Amino acid sequence: MKVNYKTVFSKEIAKKIDKTREARTGKGIYKRRNSRNYRVVMSLRTYRKLFLQSPSTLSEYGNGYIVRIKPEEYFSDNSLTDIDIKLGVNAFVYYKSARDLRNFPPNENWTELVEIFTSNDNKKIEDHPEFVGEVAYFVNNTQPRKVSKICETGDASKLSAKEIEDYISEYNLKVGPKKKQAGIGNFDYDYCTDEEMKNVQYQLSYLIFAIEGMKDYLSNLFEESPGSFDSKLRSKSLEEFRQIYEKTEQHVIKYCRKHGLLNFDLLSDIGAISDTNQRPICPLCKQSVTAEEFIEVEEQAEGREEEDNTRSKIALMHINALQPGEFNHHTYNLAWGHRWCNQIQEDKDIDETVNGLIQMLKGNGYIVSNDMN
Ligand SMILES: [Zn+2]
Structure with missing residues (x-):
């Protein structure tokens, strides 16, 4: 079986990676939904x-x-x-x-x-x-x-x-x-070349493989609910599934090495992985991203439940915000983080967001110190 960057992921996760290729939709003069290279x-x-x-x-x-x-x-x-x-x-x-x-x-x-x-x-x-x-x-x-x-x-x-x-x-x-x-056309800050979009997909795929326990988590999901995966996988045995998992992971690592996408110092500098164990963390709160969070649906506030709302707890985050003329949708500027953290960040850089949060805490009487340096 020929594998690519998403072969072994559930449809939900594969969709998450593929969505990174799309520019946002707009009204009026902006295109309705489009590839970022438009x-x-x-x-x-x-x-x-x-x-x-x-x-x-x-x-x-x-x-x-x-x-x-x-x-x-x-x-x-x-x-x-x-x-x-x-x-x-x-x-x-x-x-x-x-x-x-x-x-x-x-x-x-x-x-x-x-x-x-x-x-x-x-x-x-x-x-x-x-x-x-x-x-x-x-x-x-x-x-x-x-x-x-x-x-x-x-x-x-x-x-x-x-x-x-x-x-x-x-x-x-x-x-x-x-x-x-x-x-x-599209918003200019969403622009990305096809080549770079492919690298982004592979780097993000790598980060998913690097999450602790992902293999077991996906294997369990496959056993319980094979319908969550691509139709080509559904007839496979669990053992075959685990082999395909390894094959996909190796394929992704090989591609990433070849294209210079596995610089761990850089990934840790931007806050996409932990500098101690190289596993993915949320770039804003710096907590680990877990396999469960990737697939579990966010709990909805009481009274605001919507049946069709199946947002997972994990979102794609830009370290430096998208800006006109800056081409910030690129490798080493993207990480998987918490949806809530992503909402706090809005359209700002991570650094700016952290500074804003410090001001908020100070305003509430907290003393903020940084023991990381
Ligand atoms: Zn977070």
């Missing part, structure tokens, strides 16, 4: 910073980028051509409120943004635009609402045959825009 949407502020301070970073977005500009920025900023902003080519003006429509009315010759090729479309034509149009509307507080097709969901997002024809003739296109429009 084209990104960045703010003018981020674009300007990168363009002026680190232009090579812009080319690291393998599937390109598009800059969203606020109407106010567009009409009051005279320096946009100095930083190579071209509406319809690498940027669009994004209207989100009735106030903006009133105070900064769009130019009459602007066309609404539409996507022609998704950024992972293998039918892309070289030098052919992947999108055209200068403006997108996602204004929900007017009567009626003013929302571009690209910002709509469901049937409302479909272009008519006539609209498609109009785009083809206006922009002299070889291929018309897609009939169904669904956002133009």
Whole structure:
């Protein structure tokens, strides 16, 4: 049996690893659900910073980028051509409120943004635009609402045959825009290359194997509930299951060694593993992560129980928070931690979070000292 990074994990755990490949969904101009290597949407502020301070970073977005500009920025900023902003080519003006429509009315010759090729479309034509149009509307507080097709969901997002024809003739296109429009890109801070995503998956898989008692825990689960595993495993005996476990683990270790993913000093520095026994810990509270927690469902507060809520106690945590232009979804910046700790961390770095917690404790009269140094 050929194995990969998740062969022997329960479906629940495998899903957890695979979800790390997905960028978050967004409303309006953001894509609904997508791989992290998709084209990104960045703010003018981020674009300007990168363009002026680190232009090579812009080319690291393998599937390109598009800059969203606020109407106010567009009409009051005279320096946009100095930083190579071209509406319809690498940027669009994004209207989100009735106030903006009133105070900064769009130019009459602007066309609404539409996507022609998704950024992972293998039918892309070289030098052919992947999108055209200068403006997108996602204004929900007017009567009626003013929302571009690209910002709509469901049937409302479909272009008519006539609209498609109009785009083809206006922009002299070889291929018309897609009939169904669904956002133009992902949040820039979620971006990650395919290659790095694969390394992340293997490193996270390794960390699961490194949890104390994982082999016995999964073997027991397999005996009790073979349906929790991939269908290829279900007909196997317990003995065979344990052999496949070892084979998968060896495969993961081999891949990780080959790709430099097992630097224990580094993993311990970021707080993904304990420096005494190299087993996974939560990067915030530094307590061990256990096999049970990985699979057990979080207990729900009384009165707030939801039958379909089956969140496990473990979440994926970023040590340095995701930031525009920083590519922080990468190996040696991710660890398995507690869901509660992850909620406390929100979108901050671990260091920042710890400092915040110290202030909270001090505010409550505790004396905080650090006996680790
Ligand atoms: Zn924790």
